[in-house]
Amino acid sequence: MRNLRGFVGMVKKGVREPEVVIRLTSTCARVKDEVRYNFTSGVYEVVRDQQLTLDLLTLPSRVIHKGDHLEARLLYEPLRKEQDNSADEANRELEELYGGIVSKEELARLDSQPNPFNFSERVSQTTRLNIKNLAIQTEPRQHCIFSQCEPWRNIRCLHQRLREDNRKGKGAREGKGKRKGEGKRKRQRKRSTQGKTVPRVAPEPLPPPVLRTHSYGDESLDLPGIRRTVMVLERMVNQNIYDDITQDFRYWEDASDEYRCMEGSLLPLWKFHHDKSRALLVSAVCWSPVYHDLFAAAYATGELGGPLGEGMLCIYTLKNPSTPERVLRAPCGVTCVHFHPKHGSVVAAGWADGTVVVYDTRAVSPLMISSSALGGKHLLPVSQVRWVYTEPGEDLCLYSVSLDGRVTQWHLHASDLVYTDILNFTTVDQLTKPPPAFDKVHLEGTGTCIAFRPDDEGVLLVGVDTGVVFQCSTSSTTHALIRYPAHTAAVREIAWNEHHYSVFISCSVDWTVKVWHQHHLSPLVTLDLGGAVAGVTWSPYSSSVFVAITDEGRVHVYDLFLRKCKPLCVQTLVHRRRVAAACVAFNPFHPIILVGGDKGTLLSLKLSPNLRKVHKDAKGADDSKLKEIEQCKMERLIATSKG
Template sequence: MDFKYWEDGGDEYHPLEGSLLPLWKFSHDNSRNLVVSDISWSPVYPDLFAAAYTAGDICGTDGAGMLCLFTLKNPACPERTLRSPCSVMCVGFHPTRGSMLAAGWSDGTVVVYNVESVDAIRAVASTAMNGKHILPVCKVKWVHTDPGEDLSLFSVAKDGRLTQWYFGDSRLKSKDIFSFTQDFKSDKSSFEGTGTCIDFRPDNESELLVGIDTGLVIQCSVSCSSHTFIRYPAHSAPVRDVGWNKYYYKIFISCSVDWSVKVWLQDTTTPLITLDMGGSVAAASWSAFSSSVFVAVTDEGRIYVYDLHVRQSRPLCVQSVMQKRRVVMTSLSFNTYHPIILIGGEKGHLISLKLSPNLRQVNKDPRDMEEMSHKEVEMCKMERLIAVNKG
């Protein structure tokens, strides 16, 4: 647990700059020929995370893949290794049940694992009989369910389908929410393409963001039979990642191959903030401790840390993952409990880094914020950001 007390003393001499402190590299004997396609921290256990591996490149469908469960307590080898006959494209932990893990494969299979048992890990997979996708699954995302109800998750795949899955009695049942290739044939100009990423609004999981490979971001409601849509003309190239803010639920972020990261206000089709990252952006994520801090990583392995409350013109930190050689990076995940990020990429590279104090400080205006709770302070920061950028 020494990483909690390891800090960069140089921060006090550069108040508007920070750094990322390298912690550990995680690897597996067979991961050198694979690509880390997705990473998911456990929301229940602070030190546990899952990494998905694909064969060849990030779009590759040939060759076997695997899922590895790592813990910060043992970077030398994974706690569990789950083999798959094809590439594993995405992975996600259940928000409240620490033993439940979902994954999407390159052949269209959605798999739910119960990793609680060491001896026999139980896995339930979708089949052609219960609605299996026919093309690679791009993203899986669990949603909260009430006690006694079947567990539920959503998947989006390259076959154009957004599908809801119900897991109960050791079996999967599916219900297609909509299909980009069928439901929108009459409106090709608006919805042409397939989904690449999804995220649910934290306070209302009926509100869903879908990133499209044509550059659009679609906000839709999944709670009613007649779905309502808001179309955001977000990017000029495929959307790689979308995510709602952890504190101010009307704000979300998107990133794309077109080199940009954009911050949006819900229901407003013009971005609040547009930032140029200088290269294709692989992933972007809001922090769990500040409403105004986000991290983005480019394909070339450059990591950008912004605090929009401090300044929008330049990041507080720009740092390369690999100093000597170029390695394509593909995934990013922010720990919920600690100021740690994980960066994954080709050749099995999986690296953890800690944000220095200047990148995670809580910025307060003592004149009117000293009596506020942490959440109120974070919401006030975003309200000011909206006021400045909309004005």
């Protein structure tokens, strides 16, 4: 109120009203005596104060003095006249345009309204600070060794200093009452020891310090869980490196299959190798029936029964294709390998010197139990090993077949393998003896492969190097034998069908692959692949699909339900150089196969949609319905083959 009265008084006295200018500014707060480190000069420098006041908005005064002052008349009179002239001219133009339509009062009212189409808002213009980012790479700091004495001297000095501190602390904790009697006891000890020599007791020597040497992968590391952490990081890095292959493994679908009705292709995925596997032969591969991404590969020197040399057994995973999870060295070549059907960490292998070995791969240094010369070890290379399922609480059991003519059963005890010979084939020297009676089956040749029926492990198939396939029973003391005149050369592989348990397949060096029914001595299907067949395996998702490989490195994929005379796919492993294939394995969970060969070749391939096409009635069906559909497909094949 007082300010308002003063303002009215100034107006009555004729005092000129002061001009008011409103200015909005912004000032950046600074810390006083601020310093920053200069990486170029290597010293701390004081930050200079900068005037960072910015004019954001400036509004001039709107006070217009219309008194008798000369300055006001000279300043505002021309401006007023110019505005009046421009307003009169605008009014005349409007009257010329809209004189016959709108009256003068209406035009004046419209002209007094603001123009909504020519609106401009007052903006502020400020100084823009350009912030520059400069990347600076610093030099490493200088470091020096602060102690140059031996480790045992450091430990000894610390021990002596600790003893001195304990001695001082013990004396400080004694009460004042004890200190009063110390003088008297000292004088008594001094009188008793006068004229006597007190022997000096030497201090006890310190025990030698225990020096621990740490190495990568050693269990004595003081960091708990470091190995698992490093393994996870390694897998993450490898999955980033092979991200395109991982995406193909999960999502690849060949679009060209839509234009090819009964033809497919194989997509190469990961290549698995080890540092010293280039000069070795991948003699066998086996997928884990428990873990979806785990498999084992056996490496040997040369062909089966060739010269001895160092071999190895590698455990790989699809999550880390660059490095094996376990590398198990062997003094000779590893010729065969097989995972236990229930225990995912137990692996059985056969060596080229006839040894049967069982590994437990859970630990970093896997446990190994092997057969010995006094415990029934084979005399020649082991051709194949196979686990059989045992009830909980029973000893694990496996079978092996060797080139020495023996088919042996092994029971795994706590620390050894106990053997029992099931069959003993006749060697070449024994063939000169008189033939046996007509009611007995003559076991000629040597066993090369074995296979157990999936639903009855008492039924065993044995392939022989003479081309014959024997079926025997292991559950009875008298073995009932059935002789199939299968091939004219050595049998390489035998495999039971996983959906129809009465059907099995065999392959041989005589270029043929034959499909058999258990109760018929003539084959259902005979296929000529144009080369020595190295391996064959059934598909886990279809009863009529199987994959076979030849020694030349060609992969053949057949679907007997669609057509029996021609394969759906024939593809060479490596196009640039010749690779001899030796083994093949089908993943039980994913539509991929593993093919091993010479020069350490171990390649994974994915089947295209036409090669893994399911039956039209199988979509949305449960497990029992799927099993019935697959059995019907094989029954149809058996019926048409008999006719």
